Amino acid sequence: MTREHAPCTPRSRNGRDYFCSVELALMMIGGKWKPLILWGLGTRGTLRFGELRRLLPAVTQKMLTQQLRELESDGLVLREAYPTLPPRVDYSLTERGRGLLPILESLSAWARDVEAQDQPGRPD
Amino acid sequence: MTREHAPCTPRSRNGRDYFCSVELALMMIGGKWKPLILWGLGTRGTLRFGELRRLLPAVTQKMLTQQLRELESDGLVLREAYPTLPPRVDYSLTERGRGLLPILESLSAWARDVEAQDQPGRPD
DNA sequence: CTGTATCCACTTTGATACTG
DNA sequence: CAGTATCAAAGTGGATACAG
Numbered sequence: 001m002t003r004e005h006a007p008c009t010p011r012s013r014n015g016r017d018y019f020c021s022v023e024l025a026l027m028m029i030g031g032k033w034k035p036l037i038l039w040g041l042g043t044r045g046t047l048r049f050g051e052l053r054r055l056l057p058a059v060t061q062k063m064l065t066q067q068l069r070e071l072e073s074d075g076l077v078l079r080e081a082y083p084t085l086p087p088r089v090d091y092s093l094t095e096r097g098r099g100l101l102p103i104l105e106s107l108s109a110w111a112r113d114v115e116a117q118d119q120p121g122r123p124d
Numbered sequence: 125m126t127r128e129h130a131p132c133t134p135r136s137r138n139g140r141d142y143f144c145s146v147e148l149a150l151m152m153i154g155g156k157w158k159p160l161i162l163w164g165l166g167t168r169g170t171l172r173f174g175e176l177r178r179l180l181p182a183v184t185q186k187m188l189t190q191q192l193r194e195l196e197s198d199g200l201v202l203r204e205a206y207p208t209l210p211p212r213v214d215y216s217l218t219e220r221g222r223g224l225l226p227i228l229e230s231l232s233a234w235a236r237d238v239e240a241q242d243q244p245g246r247p248d
Numbered sequence: 249c250t251g252t253a254t255c256c257a258c259t260t261t262g263a264t265a266c267t268g
Numbered sequence: 269c270a271g272t273a274t275c276a277a278a279g280t281g282g283a284t285a286c287a288g
Contacts, residue, residue: 011239019182021235022159022228028238030154032281035146049250058143060282065251075238086249087288096241099234104146106227111145114152114199114220115135156261173270184262189271210269211268252287260279267272 014073028074031067033059035104038093041077042101046092076100138197152198157183157191159228162217165201166225170216200224 010019018024029035033056040055041047047055053064068091071077076097080090093101134143142148153159157180164179165171171179177188192215195201200221204214217225 013242019160020163021232021239022163024239025231025235026150026154026159028235030150035150036143039144039146053250061251062253062283063281066281075241081250084249085288087251089250096238099237103227103230103234106230107149108145110223110227111149111152113223115145115148117220118137177270185271186263186273187261190261205270208269209268211271213270250288253285255284256282258279258281260277262277263275265273268270 028071028076029100029104031070033063033067034071037064037067037071038076038097038100038104041091041093042098042104046090049089049091052091071097152195152200153224153228155191155194157187158195161188161191161195162200162221162224162228165215165217166222166228170214173213173215176215195221 010017011024012018013024013027016027018027029038036056036059037052040052044051044055049064049068052068053059053061056064059067068077068079072079075094078092078094080092082088082090134141135148136142137148137151140151142151153162160180160183161176164176168175168179173188173192176192177183177185180188183191192201192203196203199218202216202218204216206212206214
């Protein structure tokens with residue numbers, strides 16, 4: 001690590017301040033349910049709102065809507081609404097969102113190592 | 125993405141529930157100032173408490189102590205206290221903490237792409 | 249079916265003062 | 269120097285009811 005990869009200059013996005021790019025990334029994926037949502041959309045592809053709800057029963061409707069809105073406004077998730085009756089809304093990952101998946105997998109692998117170290121003899 | 129890399133089985137750590145390993149990782153690095161602290165220790169090596177304070181002036185003393193305690197109890201940061209007068213405490217990354225650095229760099233690179241796309245003509 | 253709106257509990261963060 | 273204690277402010281999440 002000879003170069004400075006993440007300059008710590010104060011910046012701001014949507015009114016929230018941050019100092020390094022890692023913080024920005026965490027602002028976008030750090031919501032309580034966002035990793036789960038991203039993972040769901042990443043592994044299953046396009047999902048309707050109701051399908052997401054059934055996939056993540058622990059998430060209340062309010063939070064699911066809210067987190068999806070934030071993911072959408074950060075350009076990670078694409079929302080496509082069809083003004084039919086009853087209404088139908090499809091959610092999927094954008095290119096930007098898909099670019100995050102390999103990193104989430106690395107994070108996941110790292111965390112699974114941590115779990116394995118903390119609880120030896122319970123490899124899965 | 126043909127395999128399921130992060131099984132979404134409910135688990136718990138320190139009394140907090142989570143469902144996938146990515147969430148666990150976010151629990152450990154998702155604190156408001158943790159990325160900054162990890163980055164500081166990653167790029168500068170061992171730092172005393174006061175050096176960290178000067179490096180991160182925006183972080184209050186209370187928060188710095190608190191986040192360091194959590195990083196320590198998650199095994200990411202090593203705390204070495206010398207009972208001298210005045211007291212002296214050194215902080216550094218553990219092996220586990222260092223394992224996170226390449227991933228933080230990927231996250232950082234991804235976020236800088238996002239910044240570049242959002243604000244064309246301001247590459248840095 | 250896919251949302252909003254409201255209210256409340258809980259948690260997190262900050263400001264300030266004090267200590268070994 | 270490196271904290272701890274306390275209180276107040278702000279943010280977050282959940283339950284419930286209602287709407288197009």
